[in-house]
Amino acid sequence: MRRIFAALAAALLLSAAVPVSAAEELSSAAPAKTQTGVTINVYNWGEYISAGGDGSLDVNAEFTKETGIRVNYTTFEDNESMYSKIAGGGASYDVIFPSDYMVSKMIRENLLQKLDFQNIPNFRYIGKDYRNPVYDPENAYSVPYSWGLVGIFYNKKYVKEKVDSWKILWNEKYAGKILMFDNPRDSFGIAQKILGYSYNSTKIEEWNAAAQLLEKQKPLVQAYVMDQIFDKMSSGEAWLAPYYAGDAATLVQDNPDIGFAIPTKEGTNFFVDAMCVPAGAKHKREAEAYINFLCRPDIAAANMETVGYSTPEPEAKKLLPEEMRENEIFYPPESIIKKSEIYTSLPEDVGLQVDALWAQVKMGGAGQTGTLVAVLAGFLFLYLAIVVRKKLKRRREVSPPR
Amino acid sequence: MKTLSRFYTLLIFLFLYAPIAVLIVFSFNDSATMSRSVWSGFTVKWYARLFQDGMLLQALRNTLVIAVAAAAVSTVLGTAAALGINGMSRWMRRVVMNVTNLPMVNPDIVTGVSLMLLFVAATGLLGGVSLGMASLILSHITFCLPYVILSVMPKLRQMDPNLSEAAQDLGCTPARAFFRVVLPEIMPGVVTGLIMAFTLSIDDFVVSYFTSGTTQTLPIFIYSMTRKRVSPEINALSALLFAIILALLVVINVRTARQGRRAEARKEA
Numbered sequence: 001m002r003r004i005f006a007a008l009a010a011a012l013l014l015s016a017a018v019p020v021s022a023a024e025e026l027s028s029a030a031p032a033k034t035q036t037g038v039t040i041n042v043y044n045w046g047e048y049i050s051a052g053g054d055g056s057l058d059v060n061a062e063f064t065k066e067t068g069i070r071v072n073y074t075t076f077e078d079n080e081s082m083y084s085k086i087a088g089g090g091a092s093y094d095v096i097f098p099s100d101y102m103v104s105k106m107i108r109e110n111l112l113q114k115l116d117f118q119n120i121p122n123f124r125y126i127g128k129d130y131r132n133p134v135y136d137p138e139n140a141y142s143v144p145y146s147w148g149l150v151g152i153f154y155n156k157k158y159v160k161e162k163v164d165s166w167k168i169l170w171n172e173k174y175a176g177k178i179l180m181f182d183n184p185r186d187s188f189g190i191a192q193k194i195l196g197y198s199y200n201s202t203k204i205e206e207w208n209a210a211a212q213l214l215e216k217q218k219p220l221v222q223a224y225v226m227d228q229i230f231d232k233m234s235s236g237e238a239w240l241a242p243y244y245a246g247d248a249a250t251l252v253q254d255n256p257d258i259g260f261a262i263p264t265k266e267g268t269n270f271f272v273d274a275m276c277v278p279a280g281a282k283h284k285r286e287a288e289a290y291i292n293f294l295c296r297p298d299i300a301a302a303n304m305e306t307v308g309y310s311t312p313e314p315e316a317k318k319l320l321p322e323e324m325r326e327n328e329i330f331y332p333p334e335s336i337i338k339k340s341e342i343y344t345s346l347p348e349d350v351g352l353q354v355d356a357l358w359a360q361v362k363m364g365g366a367g368q369t370g371t372l373v374a375v376l377a378g379f380l381f382l383y384l385a386i387v388v389r390k391k392l393k394r395r396r397e398v399s400p401p402r
Numbered sequence: 403m404k405t406l407s408r409f410y411t412l413l414i415f416l417f418l419y420a421p422i423a424v425l426i427v428f429s430f431n432d433s434a435t436m437s438r439s440v441w442s443g444f445t446v447k448w449y450a451r452l453f454q455d456g457m458l459l460q461a462l463r464n465t466l467v468i469a470v471a472a473a474a475v476s477t478v479l480g481t482a483a484a485l486g487i488n489g490m491s492r493w494m495r496r497v498v499m500n501v502t503n504l505p506m507v508n509p510d511i512v513t514g515v516s517l518m519l520l521f522v523a524a525t526g527l528l529g530g531v532s533l534g535m536a537s538l539i540l541s542h543i544t545f546c547l548p549y550v551i552l553s554v555m556p557k558l559r560q561m562d563p564n565l566s567e568a569a570q571d572l573g574c575t576p577a578r579a580f581f582r583v584v585l586p587e588i589m590p591g592v593v594t595g596l597i598m599a600f601t602l603s604i605d606d607f608v609v610s611y612f613t614s615g616t617t618q619t620l621p622i623f624i625y626s627m628t629r630k631r632v633s634p635e636i637n638a639l640s641a642l643l644f645a646i647i648l649a650l651l652v653v654i655n656v657r658t659a660r661q662g663r664r665a666e667a668r669k670e671a
Binding site for chain 2: 041043045046047048051052053054058060061072073074075076077078088089090091092093226227230231234235247
């Protein structure tokens with residue numbers, strides 16, 4: 001009798017613990033109650049939400065109005081600085097927005113919490129193609145916020161040929177007019193695609209080959225920059241620059257001379273910025289309510305309209321203005337997406353190697369340390385000499401005349 | 403020769419002020435691309451938008467609260483410390499001054515990281531409170547203190563040490579002697595220290611970056627825009643800040659000049 005009971009209980013437990021990652025059937029379940037009056041800490045990219053400027057919707061204020069949960073909204077400039085803040089333990093955030101490879105890295109290091117999708121019923125709006133991504137295969141930790149592709153910005157006045165390959169960034173015709181990303185993954189990625197490697201290669205020799213290719217390109221490169229691309233391109237100071245489609249689009253719309261193309265020959269990077277809850281979060285349930293709110297199609301559409309990136313929600317896409325919806329920069333044809341690849345996190349040793357290689361590409365390799373030490377030693381010597389001279393002088397002045 | 407030296411002075415001023423001039427000019431640039439290098443018409447819309455941007459205003463408010471608190475506390479502490487150091491023996495004074503000057507020559511990044519480690523360890527003991535406003539104010543006080551001491555010290559050294567004693571001979575309590583005699587004498591140093599601490603706190607980035615926790619100051623907010631582009635709202639804000647600080651400086655200078663004249667008049671009388 002007791003055994004039967006135990007079996008029954010086990011069966012009950014099992015049925016209660018049905019995997020929650022698939023969210024379709026959960027839409028009917030009511031989300032758990034949230035507490036009003038608490039403040040959640042949100043950490044997002046800079047200028048990555050609709051904040052009420054120019055008559056747009058103030059998403060955070062709207063969230064507070066509807067739920068009574070206050071939002072302390074702060075921003076970061078890249079994945080690495082966000083990571084160091086979370087991993088350093090100095091800040092307790094409730095919602096963060098890491099990119100694809102950072103999500104997988106943080107999952108591996110136990111820095112993220114599994115989400116309770118019962119509290120995020122709006123996950124059902126996320127398109128099928130954006131679920132269970134390689135960086136979070138069971139879709140347990142993250143909800144996609146936006147996505148985009150990397151492509152090449154070019155000035156039509158000076159670049160007359162067809163832009164369909166990354167190789168154009170190695171063309172000597174445009175020496176001194178080429179810009180490159182100022183971060184290792186994006187810059188190496190371009191070289192890797194030319195060489196036909198995967199972005200997520202774990203073979204050191206492939207990374208070495210990519211580094212060599214970048215070093216070959218270096219004399220042609222005007223600068224390694226991020227946001228200065230906008231100014232340099234619009235003023236005609238530079239003619240060719242790889243950048244993210246979402247940012248490119250505004251410039252293309254404003255300046256008719258500037259074109260944007262995705263290198264279809266080799267394929268490109270498909271990136272996703274996702275919403276996650278870090279392991280130390282104080283208000284997980286309220287954080288999930290916030291994620292759920294951002295997944296509501298009207299809110300997602302308002303955000304993407306301001307931000308300029310692409311939404312993973314077909315319903316939200318329908319709400320966007322036509323010139324965004326029908327624009328191939330924002331929503332390229334299926335064939336291009338098929339050929340693109342997502343970054344995932346690299347193993348520790350490969351990651352370190354890549355950082356070293358990147359430093360080498362940008363600085364011009366070792367040998368620099370020698371000069372640096374020499375310069376520092378020189379300064380130290382000079383300083384000591386001055387101190388000693390002053391001491392001697394003072395002694396001479398102080399000693400009484402005979 | 404004279405024209406040459408004038409030309410040279412002009413060049414120096416151009417060099418110093420050209421960036422600020424460009425910044426202010428482009429805060430009036432009417433451009434949909436938010437360009438910072440192509441001029442396309444006059445507008446004040448960035449100023450209007452500045453006051454609608456809740457996040458920016460929040461960051462500005464945080465920065466100002468921290469700067470005021472840090473400047474006030476470090477001025478009081480620094481003045482008290484300078485008084486104490488001034489009363490020490492020669493040898494002791496030298497040692498203590500060197501110790502207080504060390505944080506000034508210490509690179510900001512070292513200060514920032516070490517403060518962060520300290521705060522993280524301390525909050526760990528307190529049960530995992532997040533860093534934020536409190537840790538920011540504490541760290542700003544820390545790096546402002548030496549500057550206040552350094553600007554108050556010379557005034558104390560200049561002052562006749564007998565003044566305070568004379569006041570006490572004439573019936574002042576030590577505290578009263580300090581407020582009536584010593585403080586007015588060293589006031590210029592204290593005010594310089596206060597202003598220095600305030601400006602240092604406002605534009606600090608490195609130390610704040612490590613100790614900010616979930617609070618965002620203006621420099622960190624601006625830096626976080628660099629993946630996309632820094633909005634001309636920031637130009638507008640910088641122009642306003644520049645104007646305010648300029649006005650403050652003018653007021654202070656006029657006041658000290660007037661005080662100087664009054665003192666001279668008193669001497670002549």
